[in-house]
Amino acid sequence: MLHYLTDPLQFTFMQRALVAVVFTGLACGVLGSYVVLRGLAFIGDALTHAVFPGVVIAFAAGQSVLLGALAVGLVTAAGIAVLSRGRRVSEDTAIGILFAAMFALGVVLVSSLAAYQKDVAELLFGNILGVSGTDLVLAGAATVVAVGAIALLNKELALVAFDREMAEAMRYPVFVLDLVLLGLIALAIVVSLRAIGNILVLAMLVTPAATARLLTDRLVTMQWAAAAIGAASGIVGLYISFWWNVASGGAVVLTATAVFFAVFLAQAASGALRPGPG
């Protein structure tokens, strides 16, 4: 039995892939807690799509796609924050405009680069076989920055999430904190790009955090639980992907989803399901 666990580890690509999904679970779990608590799923979705042109450009230029995604993701995060600051464009509208436009730009770029069209699937769905040493170093650094920043700014970010008006009254730079949070979400997306792919990252931001929220009423506990669930889903999903020869991103996301429904149904069955927010 044990060889099911150890055999895949003989392959370098599998070792790297495992490290990559653990980074993904950590970064997405911690940042995803704020995505879930603040209802930012739409923004998260927008950011994941918006990084696409950055990925395409970096890929065509032979650079790390993570660097390209990072640059474009941070610019888009700032754009969403600035556009939605004024009253004339609602946040949803600002996101809708930017997210579709950025993705369209990526599509146009890919279509103009005939030589790369066969790589579109890899760009959109990730390629666990293609995780390079550079990718791992970048993903690790981004994870440290994202998780570290949350650890340092947790009390301010939680205050803004709970009571924006009070945060403003206490003279906190609420807009800057929003911008930082969006930037950190972009960072978590970048971490996940290689292993999970552009389209499915959103699930890693939302599903483990939503599962963790079902399990605890403490913020920090929720963040750690989300990180643990995300990382564990990544490892389990990767083994499933290896042995059944299915796409790694999809396997990881479906594992996380299965965990969510297992917890949800167990609580419903035991009658412990809390009533919704009043």
Next chain:
Amino acid sequence: MADAPRAVVEGLTVAFADRRALDDVSLELPHGAVIGLIGPNGAGKTTLLRALLGTVRPSAGSVRVDGTTGFVPQIGPGGWDLPLSAADVALQGSYRRTGWLRRPPPGEHDRARAALAAVGMGEHARRQVGQLSGGQRQRILLARALVQEADLLLLDEPVSGADAPTEAAFSNILARLRDEGRTVVVSSHDLAWASARCDLVCLLAGRVIAFGPPAEALDAACLARAYGGQVVDVGGVLVLAPEGHHAH
């Protein structure tokens, strides 16, 4: 008690895109007083509180506050489903003293506990805030404001629709803060509450109609000017007639 006022509002005008919320408001708020901010809907009560807080920019005029400012918001924030306990929320009042990148020290946790006890929420400190009733939530927000230890405390409609223990907790604590020399400004629809509990009343209807002790500021002539024809004398007690703002 110092001679200089706690806050000075001079010629304050706040205009939004579609309307003028405040017009040439001038007030001096003394130390050690509970001040009621009374007026009909749209009178600019919340706008005046926000101007004192500094979150609304004056179109003209100025607001000067001597000391720190604390705040209890109106309906309260939207994030009650967040995984935070009552103690976590009370502790938020200490964040500015604690500073960036640091956790509140044990002394601040003690302050938060004491504040929760003062509003009668001591035994609920560890409960998730979403599980608390409306009145309990208002008391948590008051506890947070107490932890701020502000010189000027602004409360937006804290007693409207409050249950009896909540109303009592607010009134007792406001009186205590007044006795400590702090200045408390409370916006309210409740004329009876303002008459009974406030040292001074500012009657507001876009501009200041009257400012003084309740007996003067809430007399029939002033109320008629602020509310139009809505004030009715019922057995010597002035109440608001239409629009559902019945005084009880």
